Amino acid sequence: MNANLKHRLCLLKRYNSAVFGPLCKLGETVLELLIPYLMINLINLMSQPINTADLSGVKRYRQIILTLLANPQFLQIIALSVITGILAISAQYFACKAATTITADIREKIWRHYLRLDTLSQIKLQQSDMNTRLINDCLAVQSGTNLGLRLLIRSPFIIIGSIIMCFIINPLAGGTLSISIILIAVLINYFLRKSLQAYYKMQQEVKSLYRQINEAKSGQSCIRAFIAEAKIIAKFQKNNNSQAAFNRIFSLLNAYIAPLSQALINIALLICLICLSLELKSGLVEAATIIAIYSYFSKSLIESIKFANLLVSLSKAIGSYRLIKRFLQLPINKEENFSLSVPEHKEIGLEIKNLNFQYYQPPAILEKLNLPRLHSGNIYGIFGLQASGKSTLAKIIAGIFPDNNSLHIFYDRQLLNFPNAAAKTAFLAQNVAYVEQAPKLLSGTLRGNFRFNSQSDALLATADTEKAIWEALSQAEAATFVREKGGLDCSVSDKSGNFSGGQLARLALAIALYRKPEILILDDILQALDLSTALSVVKTLKRISQNCLIICLSQRLAPLINSDCIFILQDQQIKTYGSHHQLLANSNYYRELYNLEFPTLNQGEQTNA
Numbered sequence: 001m002n003a004n005l006k007h008r009l010c011l012l013k014r015y016n017s018a019v020f021g022p023l024c025k026l027g028e029t030v031l032e033l034l035i036p037y038l039m040i041n042l043i044n045l046m047s048q049p050i051n052t053a054d055l056s057g058v059k060r061y062r063q064i065i066l067t068l069l070a071n072p073q074f075l076q077i078i079a080l081s082v083i084t085g086i087l088a089i090s091a092q093y094f095a096c097k098a099a100t101t102i103t104a105d106i107r108e109k110i111w112r113h114y115l116r117l118d119t120l121s122q123i124k125l126q127q128s129d130m131n132t133r134l135i136n137d138c139l140a141v142q143s144g145t146n147l148g149l150r151l152l153i154r155s156p157f158i159i160i161g162s163i164i165m166c167f168i169i170n171p172l173a174g175g176t177l178s179i180s181i182i183l184i185a186v187l188i189n190y191f192l193r194k195s196l197q198a199y200y201k202m203q204q205e206v207k208s209l210y211r212q213i214n215e216a217k218s219g220q221s222c223i224r225a226f227i228a229e230a231k232i233i234a235k236f237q238k239n240n241n242s243q244a245a246f247n248r249i250f251s252l253l254n255a256y257i258a259p260l261s262q263a264l265i266n267i268a269l270l271i272c273l274i275c276l277s278l279e280l281k282s283g284l285v286e287a288a289t290i291i292a293i294y295s296y297f298s299k300s301l302i303e304s305i306k307f308a309n310l311l312v313s314l315s316k317a318i319g320s321y322r323l324i325k326r327f328l329q330l331p332i333n334k335e336e337n338f339s340l341s342v343p344e345h346k347e348i349g350l351e352i353k354n355l356n357f358q359y360y361q362p363p364a365i366l367e368k369l370n371l372p373r374l375h376s377g378n379i380y381g382i383f384g385l386q387a388s389g390k391s392t393l394a395k396i397i398a399g400i401f402p403d404n405n406s407l408h409i410f411y412d413r414q415l416l417n418f419p420n421a422a423a424k425t426a427f428l429a430q431n432v433a434y435v436e437q438a439p440k441l442l443s444g445t446l447r448g449n450f451r452f453n454s455q456s457d458a459l460l461a462t463a464d465t466e467k468a469i470w471e472a473l474s475q476a477e478a479a480t481f482v483r484e485k486g487g488l489d490c491s492v493s494d495k496s497g498n499f500s501g502g503q504l505a506r507l508a509l510a511i512a513l514y515r516k517p518e519i520l521i522l523d524d525i526l527q528a529l530d531l532s533t534a535l536s537v538v539k540t541l542k543r544i545s546q547n548c549l550i551i552c553l554s555q556r557l558a559p560l561i562n563s564d565c566i567f568i569l570q571d572q573q574i575k576t577y578g579s580h581h582q583l584l585a586n587s588n589y590y591r592e593l594y595n596l597e598f599p600t601l602n603q604g605e606q607t608n609a
């Protein structure tokens with residue numbers, strides 16, 4: 001079977017409720033249209049006198065029921081009502097199942113796409129946008145799909161069917177109903193347009209509220225420092241009031257639709273009844289016919305109002321789906337399932353040639369940057385003042401930001417060729433451990449944070465794994481406080497609030513060491529540690545650097561002085577490099593920095609150098 005057909009069959013199987021729902025609704029609609037028509041005969045039958053003169057009390061009613069039950073049309077109506085009920089419930093069930101399945105799949109797709117996004121797009125994307133896509137937009141799609149599957153066929157079918165049935169029963173009634181439905185359509189169209197304009201403005205305000213909440217959450221210290229609470233509250237109030245105003249306009253405009261439509265249909269019905277009353281008196285029309293006409297008028301009215309609500313829901317759903325689609329078109333750069341097995345005991349090397357980088361708009365953060373070949377077995381230091389681009393460079397080496405083909409990887413001095421940029425990113429993700437400046441853990445348990453590459457819970461709890469985790473914790477000087485907190489199953493709260501900055505740095509280092517990476521990048525983490533812990537960590541790093549390439553980045557010289565080579569990042573480039581002593585002897589800039597940082601030591605050191 002061809003793959004495309006197979007894929008379509010799978011989709012059909014998964015979303016079969018989306019077919020069954022409308023089918024049940026169609027069946028229900030057809031039967032519902034027939035019932036008032038059949039009622040004409042039933043009412044006529046009931047209006048004929050049933051001989052109950054010699055009976056009294058319960059027996060009298062029993063006689064009436066038996067007469068009705070003997071009439072095949074009565075039985076037909078009962079049977080049709082039961083089937084209609086069953087079809088209505090089934091349609092409801094299938095529509096709900098299809099809508100929730102579709103939305104769950106879309107939500108999963110959004111999340112997968114987010115995780116595979118190009119990191120620059122991830123940074124650019126506001127947290128509030130992600131929340132809106134995942135929650136508000138998905139809910140709008142869900143309710144639009146649910147209503148659409150039930151009403152998109154039903155409402156027009158009932159309205160057109162009612163008009164046809166009215167024409168069959170009485171052409172005057174058919175004509176009056178047609179005209180009133182056209183007027184209702186014009187009215188609905190006008191109010192819908194206006195209300196949707198208000199809805200989109202309301203959405204903008206909601207987005208702005210979300211943004212403000214997130215900003216206020218992340219910038220709390222700034223708000224407190226500048227006593228800016230009142231200003232923040234006033235801004236929030238302004239947005240909130242504006243959102244409420246648009247919400248009110250939207251709700252009012254929608255609320256007008258039902259009473260105005262009802263008034264229109266009632267006027268039409270009144271005109272129709274006045275005309276028909278003459279025919280009724282002259283015996284041209286039966287009372288039962290008028291009841292059936294009334295029934296078709298009310299059905300049309302109810303369906304018109306439902307259809308108006310459906311249109312509102314559908315336009316919201318379509319708007320939301322467009323935003324989701326736009327999000328899903330954002331470029332991804334991580335290729336799943338790419339694996340390049342790392343040969344054991346091979347020396348890894350990396351080199352950067354002519355690297356340029358900017359965050360989605362100028363200025364350039366790194367420009368024509370070159371980094372000579374680095375090899376495993378060494379610790380390299382990269383020094384740069386604040387905002388010189390250290391973290392940016394670290395993220396490029398870790399494969400988090402695009403390297404635009406400037407980063408070259410070597411095994412035993414042989415250049416590694418990757419089939420495409422995504423394969424290189426996947427390789428770096430597997431082999432480089434990057435410990436960021438202010439790391440955070442995933443909430444849950446500490447053990448869960450050591451889950452690498454979809455390891456199962458069972459594997460995480462084996463004696464071997466536990467031993468390896470504790471070894472990594474000891475190497476990162478984290479074992480003691482982890483024991484005090486209750487061991488590997490101690491909890492990690494939301495945003496890692498139950499650990500200090502230094503503890504988080506050590507835990508992040510332990511997680512990185514546990515992975516036994518080929519390249520380890522430490523972004524200013526030694527700075528977060530007290531002196532004795534930092535010295536122990538440096539000793540560990542010396543030991544593990546025998547099989548690993550380690551890069552430490554720092555805005556202070558102290559954590560880098562013992563590195564095998566120190567690179568100075570300045571003016572978007574690596575300006576100079578060498579060992580601490582070489583730099584002290586040859587670089588004025590380095591010497592100045594050193595004198596600033598160690599004012600009392602500098603005399604002796606410089607004399608030695």
Ligand SMILES: Nc1ncnc2c1ncn2[C@@H]1O[C@H](COP(=O)(O)OP(=O)(O)OP(=O)(O)O)[C@@H](O)[C@H]1O
Pocket residue numbers: 123359365384385386387388389390391392393437555
């Ligand atoms: N997400 C971002 N969007 C736009 N510009 C950014 C972003 N992240 C960093 N920058 C800018 O890039 C420049 C380098 O930042 P980077 O974090 O790489 O410097 P750094 O040397 O690590 O700084 P620090 O020592 O202060 O941590 C800075 O001017 C910063 O404003």
